Amino acid sequence: MEPAVEFSHDPVTIPTLLLLSLLEAGPVDLLVRGGTVVTVDPQMRVLEGGSVAVRGGVIEAVLASGEPLPEAREALDARGHLVIPGLVNAHGHAPMVLFRGIADDLPLMEWLNGVIFPAEAKHVDREFVYWGTLLACVEMARSGTTTFADMYYFEEEVARAVDRAGLRGVLGQTIIGFPAPDYKTTEAALAGAEGFLRQYRDHPRVVPSVAPHALYTTSLEVVRQAHALARRYRAPFQIHAAESQEEDRVVRAKLGQTAVPALDGAGVLGPGTILHHGITLTDDDIRRLGLRGAGVSHNPGSNMKGAAGLARVPEMLAAGISVGLGTDGAASNNNLDLFEEMDIAARVHKLFRQDPTVMPAREVFRMATLGGARVLGMGDRIGSIEVGKQADLVLVDLHQPELTPLYEPYSHLVYAIKGGHVRTVLVAGRVVVKDRKMTTLDAEEVMARANLIRGQIRK
């Protein structure tokens, strides 16, 4: 066991990285050349005809049109493309792609208790989790997501799949207050989670995490233990919270208060804590989260479909809370396309506020990139195209009838571009999607396995 320290994933600081790259000589590894670079840097610069130089998986230079280009071992022609930071999916349950569409249009608790929990009890095993996650990785990578947060069972299988796919994940082992597909008791789950934290603590792309399910399924004491475990390993701590009025009722009946004050009383709100959904937050909840430094994932597509409500994102942002955008699992969404999620987010808040100026495209795009990175405690490594950050880059093909003409990149990114327009994806400088094809694994094999599992579920 390690002493508790402040929350940080990144033992190598940016100045160190810069120094290292400056000491290195010779051509850069890769030059992404001549695209419209949407940086999401502090000035929110958009560089037409810009280029990005990569060395050792890290962004070494971000160059405007006309600046001299470094020599490069390899070049990627980005003309006619937007070059954007890899999107960050701040909440999901990757393997649940295998349940996509198994039941829809049902009341939330009926859907969860009547369909999903029983289906999970019956069908979720290591194979399910591994192949399901690979399938989700293909979908996410091909729609521009390079990093995602996850909560599921057998999370080491999620990690194995993420490693193989070449993506980044903040992967939370679930702790839940009833016998789960992987662990039959919370003690076993906590011990399993600790093993998982040890196993992946030094992985370059997998950040292991601890994820008690929610206060309506798991006792506050177990949640506290899970948080203590996460702190010992400097690991992100994830929990569903304030997800519906029904949850509020159940939690209040159980604990005499709703999720945020209960979690705050247990001392688990703070940097490194991620609350998923945060729909029913009160003014006081929002103030607390802002003070404590916990982040929130916003999942409008899933929340709308489940009629759970709409999180008060403008108030959260005003309170200084980091907010990321998430798809939630494919069984409740039913897709993992963050472009779709941006589109929905930008629209639905305007409708709810009766104000077309709230959640403008630029702000929503920032939420799906740097916002998510900050929620996951990775704002210093990913989420924008800046020198010293990981080279997680997505090339979006603008040469499409439905994206012609282009006046304003943010408008297109949020209201017109869909995951299907993504052509090339890099994670840490490595091409994982090339011309819409996954390079790190055989997508056909993954789909075939998914169909086999579906066959078993249908029986």
Added chain:
Amino acid sequence: MEPAVEFSHDPVTIPTLLLLSLLEAGPVDLLVRGGTVVTVDPQMRVLEGGSVAVRGGVIEAVLASGEPLPEAREALDARGHLVIPGLVNAHGHAPMVLFRGIADDLPLMEWLNGVIFPAEAKHVDREFVYWGTLLACVEMARSGTTTFADMYYFEEEVARAVDRAGLRGVLGQTIIGFPAPDYKTTEAALAGAEGFLRQYRDHPRVVPSVAPHALYTTSLEVVRQAHALARRYRAPFQIHAAESQEEDRVVRAKLGQTAVPALDGAGVLGPGTILHHGITLTDDDIRRLGLRGAGVSHNPGSNMKGAAGLARVPEMLAAGISVGLGTDGAASNNNLDLFEEMDIAARVHKLFRQDPTVMPAREVFRMATLGGARVLGMGDRIGSIEVGKQADLVLVDLHQPELTPLYEPYSHLVYAIKGGHVRTVLVAGRVVVKDRKMTTLDAEEVMARANLIRGQIRK
């Protein structure tokens, strides 16, 4: 001038078509074979391994798996695909794709009066309308829309483009109470509209229509004249109505009542009348529309983005009103993908009603097909895959990671499938999109022209 008759576009009735096809001998023209056929017939049948036989542009047979297949001159392998009726976009302004993203996230009237109307006054001419419509046709066809309703200026150029693209359109010549890009007076616009009605009255795929813009821009007297003209030619009559509370205020100040009672008082509500948006409808408005037989287009994506409000679709459907789904123009949406629109529609009503059972996927898919067809007065010709109807068919490629596995076609169609999954599109039995490529025109040329026009606008 012709005598007023009841509203109908279809001089050839279905029994006649059936009789003609039964009299013909020999192989059918085309067999779409072995797909999952989503019929939208009265039983809402879904036929796995089903086939559709086409002769003379008309559906001659819809065959379940195992039924004997007719001989065919040509076959289209639909295995691994959904075969759905061509989608019907019940409202839009096709040429406005050229303004896509020119201004967003602004108050509605500021956007309209400060950006769009001035831009139109300056840039909209025949070229703009023709090339813009071609571009919109490419986008719509490639995302599964085979029929769309339109309201714009120089509508004969819209018609020329629709004819060339091979799609179907209900194309409304705009009448507006100020000097427009095409006609400087309403008298000239009405005369022009009549010329347009005469020119296209017998076109197999273009249904000419009369489209006064709205009661806040056009006098009630001119609206009445426009309606009389439409009636004389048995043409559909389209108008924006009940689009925002701001409109309600303006119209009430002008006429002492809001749009629906005003239009009803003028005698223009009835079969063949299409109200676009219908957001602020009262209970009494809904009752009137149900009684009169007017249809409504529902445009949730545009309405959300503009913060205009949410139409009370469940009440409209309960009142027996035909409701179709529309994208509105690309300047206010900013895409013409009806799959996206279905997704948004299904979600947003659940959120608003706090009820995940409203607007189930099946009902939303019906709205985007047969619902729209009925709104446009074409329910007897298009909108479903049934014997005697036009062979407007769309093949959706299911062999995609993000559509694997499949449990329930309607769930996928509404919540997971996007326009980019459309592979092949037929209108009246003719292939207009093959393997995502437009067959009827050169999309590259259209995009190049669009970019030239953008260059002029940017200046």
